[in-house]
Amino acid sequence: MNPYEKIKDLTRQEGISVRELEKRLGYSNGYFSKWKTVSPNSDGLSKVADYFNVSLDYLVGREEKNNTSFASDDLNKILDNAKSFDGKPITENDKEAIRLFLEGRMSK
Structure with a gap:
């Protein structure tokens, strides 16, 4: 799953649209949809990871779990x-x- 698909999944879980996430993070309309065909930049990935409290590895598909594991x-x-x-x-x-x-x- 590419980063854009992960973002769509995370926003769906959060109950917001991808456009709403773009607004909250200060990006223009369609910023994340470009990631379907273009590699995302590290700043954008970091902001999304921080917003959802997930790892960068999770966003780029290197692991299947997010980093919110508290006992x-x-x-x-x-x-x-x-x-x-x-x-x-x-x-x-x-x-x-x-x-x-x-x-x-x-x-x-």
Whole structure:
């Protein structure tokens, strides 16, 4: 799968269009569609990888998994150590909501 196809897949998972991604990253309309026939530049690839939190290898098809692999135990430790947000204590309900959100994002 070429980088453009990976981008289409990632934007579909994110619930946005390729055009919306181009806007968010400051590119002109059709910027990514050129990658169907022309090799992408490293700046563009890096911005897409950072936006979706995936590796450059993933975008160019060298691996099949993205780099968002946290063990559930790691996530629990992080949340257990979280003390406050915006000066307010984080409740157990807040921690659970954060945990569910992050697990959903990491499973993409």
